[in-house]
Amino acid sequence: MNHQNLVHVHVGKCAGSTLNTCLHEAGVSFVELHGHGADKQLEAILDLGVSEINYIITIRDPISRFISAFWYDKHRALTGQGPAITRLEERLWTMVFTHFPHPSALAEGLESAQEGTRVLAAKAMSPQYRSHMGLGLSAYITPALIQRLPKDKAFLIRQEMAAVDIRMVFSAMGLRKPDNVPRINNFQSLHSREFGAVADARTLSETAQSALRSWLREEFHVFGLLLKAFGNQSKLEKLAE
Numbered sequence: 001m002n003h004q005n006l007v008h009v010h011v012g013k014c015a016g017s018t019l020n021t022c023l024h025e026a027g028v029s030f031v032e033l034h035g036h037g038a039d040k041q042l043e044a045i046l047d048l049g050v051s052e053i054n055y056i057i058t059i060r061d062p063i064s065r066f067i068s069a070f071w072y073d074k075h076r077a078l079t080g081q082g083p084a085i086t087r088l089e090e091r092l093w094t095m096v097f098t099h100f101p102h103p104s105a106l107a108e109g110l111e112s113a114q115e116g117t118r119v120l121a122a123k124a125m126s127p128q129y130r131s132h133m134g135l136g137l138s139a140y141i142t143p144a145l146i147q148r149l150p151k152d153k154a155f156l157i158r159q160e161m162a163a164v165d166i167r168m169v170f171s172a173m174g175l176r177k178p179d180n181v182p183r184i185n186n187f188q189s190l191h192s193r194e195f196g197a198v199a200d201a202r203t204l205s206e207t208a209q210s211a212l213r214s215w216l217r218e219e220f221h222v223f224g225l226l227l228k229a230f231g232n233q234s235k236l237e238k239l240a241e
Contacts, residue, residue: 005052006173007045010034011140012132013068014058015162022166022178036130038140046148054173055149059137059226060159062219063204063212069132070103073124089129096124107208110215125215137226138218146225154230 008023008030010016016034023030033041045053060068075081077093085093099120100106109121127134155169163181170177204212213220 005050005054006030007042007053007055008032009038009042009055009057009140011058011060011065011137012135013065013072013159014060015157015159016058018162018181019056019058019157019166022170022181025178026170026175028175033140035135036127036139039142039145042141042145046145051150053150053153055154056157056169057141057154057226057230058157058159059223062136062216062223063209065136065159065219066107066133066212066216067103067204069136070106073131073133085130092123092129093131096120100124104204104208107211107215108205110211111207136216136219138222141222141226143222143225146222146229149229151229156226156230 006023006028008016008019010020010032012034020032031045073093074097077090077097096106099117100109106121106124109117110125112118112121123129124131125134127139155165155172157165157169166181167177
């Protein structure tokens with residue numbers, strides 16, 4: 001395998017940074033697609049028709065990813081870390097995290113009876129404002145792109161099983177398996193503790209969970225399609241032998 005023919009579709013809050021560390025330590029060159037426009041970049045690469053390219057896609061349960069992204073975005077907004085933002089964006093995020101102090105509040109806001117609350121919650125979930133909350137799986141890869149990915153050269157890294165999946169994927173691609181997979185930066189718990197909260201999907205109200213299942217339905221759809229197309233772990237284990 002030509003190690004330079006590797007594309008990492010780095011969906012935020014899905015162990016992508018951990019994967020990057022493992023690839024760098026293995027001396028592997030790769031193209032990372034992360035943030036706005038990743039779907040268009042992936043489409044352009046597929047249009048090249050290069051059969052030797054391998055693809056690794058990081059994924060995570062959409063609700064778990066939302067919770068982690070909420071605390072990460074709140075940390076960045078209130079500490080000034082992350083990419084530069086406009087004054088308008090700064091005002092928006094101040095309003096968002098003042099009005100919605102925890103993930104359940106924001107999720108409930110998506111179906112609030114108050115129009116202003118619904119609009120503010122929707123903005124927080126919009127990819128337009130460059131938040132990790134707004135850039136979920138469906139912002140990186142569409143059902144049409146999934147159909148175009150080569151069945152034998154696309155691999156998934158599940159955040160929930162990152163250490164296991166990274167070792168198996170490395171072995172399946174002919175790479176030396178990392179001796180130690182770095183501990184995943186669990187911003188979901190790290191940054192929630194920073195704000196004195198508990199980060200767990202079980203802490204979401206029933207209303208919040210229902211709202212998220214509705215709002216993130218395309219995320220769940222893409223998540224399911226990817227698992228169906230490339231989530232055959234028994235096949236991966238055989239390749240890794």
